[in-house]
Amino acid sequence: MSYQIDPDVLQRVAAKVAGLTTDTDEIVMHAVELLADAYPHLIDPGPGRWVGSKAGGVLGKVRFLYFSAREYVVIFGSPTGTQGFSGRYKHVDIHKFLLAGRIDSYDLESDETRPLPSLLPGESTCLQRGHARGLTIAPGSWHIEYGRGAVVTTLPFAMVDTLVMSLELESVRRSTAEFTALLRRRLRR
Template identity: 70%
Template sequence: MVAYKLDPDVLAKVAKEVVGLPLDGGELINRAIELLAAEYPDLIDPTPSRWVGSRAGGILGKVRFLYFSPREYIVIFGSPTGTQGFSGRYKRVQIHKFLLAGQIDSYDLESDDLVGTTLRPGEHACLEKGHARGLTIHPGSWHLEYGRGAVATTLPFAMVDTLLVSLEFESVRRSAVEFTKLVRRRLHR
């Protein structure tokens, strides 16, 4: 059995602790990063990295990379204006979302259930391996996203839409720079 370094229960605790903090001035995001760095000082750098534009599955937002390894990643993702699209389908990765602010509505693409689910601040949802969902991320929604499994298999989905559909080369370049910083930090530990 693979040992993971990040614990979803700890991430849920951090998300619940920052619910209600203001988005203006970055207080909510900065406090979430501080708490994560306190829980995982060898993994997460408390100094803020830059935001990078991301488009995957039609979902357009801003992402801040916090940790990346071959088996796990954690980012903060959101949109000030809202967005919607496809979650992706990952056969080798489980994706957890811990909502910090806003609302995310989703539905399972293959189930017979015709009613979606709503994620509210402080709540947690998990996209199991091999499943796919339709998502509406409401304006002002921000979440911790934690992936566990064969993380490299998520990169094509994360980059192809940005690169080939949006032709947004600068965001891909910035993402590569941020990934490189995280890998270097990990190698120096």
Template identity: 35%
Template sequence: MTASHKPRKGDKSTSTSNSDSSTLRRWGFRAIFLALFIGFCQFANTINDRFYVLTPAELNETVQHSLKLAAALNPNSTNNSEIIISTLIDQLVEKHPEISWQTDFRNKKDWVFNNAGGAMGSMYLLHASITEYIIIFGSAVGTEGHSGRHTADDYFHILTGQQTAYEAGDLTREIYNPGDVHHMKRGVVKQYTAAPETWALEYARGWIPLMLPFGFADTFFSTLDLITLYHTVRVTGKEMIKNLLMGKI
């Protein structure tokens, strides 16, 4: 007669089996969640274009007009940054009164530093929603770093100075001067540099919140500048929430 065996409390084989089963369930749930999240992102990328208000072509026309106007107003100056930015903002407000714009760029309290991908610059937020943002971005002393691999298309409309970039495998650099547009395509990564006193109108279109971790990572793992992080979240969050309440996704 065969004796039956009942697992006793503390039986190591049973404990190990239960642990393995629990681990498999956890990873199964994670895999399902990841698959659903990827599927949602792919679906979202098919509909986000219906929420865009701005276009890169129209913005470049506005930039070109601002550059010409600034040169006419102050032909002898080697640096027309303030005039260019001022006329540019005035035109954006005039062309798109339906958009909520931040226009007081001379107020230093509304400028924030941005450390991302090893590069450091400062930015002034003109407009931010879930699918679009437009900022003045650059550096008075120059910078260099990693572009990031994003879920949005990023367009740098160069206002002053010069930006250069290249993708891995390229043996020559791309060069962008005032009036040029540097399109950093979604999913593509580059190393880029900005010469001293390079300023650009940066326009991103896509799912903007997914870009934020890249913009915050250097704070947590390098600069530990939590005050700047607070002001960045304050300014960006305020604009996104305000535009959501206005019906702008």
């Protein structure tokens, strides 16, 4: 099965922008430009729309960059910090490439009582299929998130908390509009 996105490219982008500046807007903008340079047929470097997202209690902002049935790429983060549940995806691996800030996590099923090593700018981690973590995202943390597998199976987790627990219909509407725009763009090519 071939994929369009190479995690090694995402890792290089994160390493390149980490520590360039403390201005997170600049970091995100530069990361999107580098991703668009690497994948001009998939990622639009133009200004995107941020959408509120709450999944597993993790509240933040997401910018959708690429979405297909088998892969997605987003920028996610929070200016003030957040914590919650990673989700458990049976059919998708979730990679995180930290651009700024810090993410602390722990394995929910492990007999280990210590946290996993902190994720720092320029570093990456992968939540393997079927695993789950508790996590804390420090204030000012932003990362590239890449999902690989049966992406549609992630949508209930990504939307239900926002819709049912928060009753935040506008964020669900905006997310749906962003998914639709990305899919239309793919179909036009």
